[in-house]
Amino acid sequence: MFKKWKPILITGLLVTLTACGQEAEAPGDESQENQEGAEEMNGWQLEVQAVQENEDLKVELQLTNNTDDTQTLEFSSSQAYELVMTDDADEEVYRFSEGMMFTMAIMEEEIEKGDSRTYEESIPLTHIEEGNYTLQAEIAGKTEDNSELPKTTIDVEITK
Structure with a gap:
């Protein structure tokens, strides 16, 4: 009896093992590699990562205090960061x-x-055409001693 089932079991095991080694991609899930800077x-260090997930560009900003002391950032409104994306023609x-209202x-x-603070934003890409863009990220606050915080610019490629 086992002799009849042995080839079927071995084939099933091989199919299962082969499938485990492959990553399936859901239909319409067009994620790209992280684009970062x-x-x-x-x-202070500002790191920015962006990855396209379908019709959104997921952006993560991480601000790290690499100074020798605890620092207090002051914001003039509830806006913690600004993101600006420009095309090849600037x-x-x-x-x-744009179009947002922040608590004053x-x-x-x-x-x-x-320590670090992480901020996340999702940029809708429905009205942005396929192509290469520049994304500038900056923290909207200032330090106690008014020293400048870093701004980071990364190149992003949008695909449809």
Whole structure:
């Protein structure tokens, strides 16, 4: 009896093992590789990563305090960051703050030495054509001593 089932079991096992080694991609799931960049200035580091997921560009900003002390950032509104995407002709195709309303209140955020803050945004790509773009990211706050925070610019490729 086992002799009849042995080839079927072995074939099933091989098919299962082969399938486990392959990553399936869901229909319509067109993720691309991360596009990233980093800039350091005055003891602060700003890292930006962007990845296209279908009709959205997922952007992550990470601000790290590499100074020797705990620092307090001051924001003049509830806007923590700005993102601006431009095309090859340097025409603006997206600005995070456009059409947004932010609470007009002074806000402070304390970041200890070595700690980071992460901000995430999803840029809709429905009205942005396929092509190469530049994405500039900056933190909207300022430091206690008014030293400049880094801005980071990365190149992104949008595919449809």
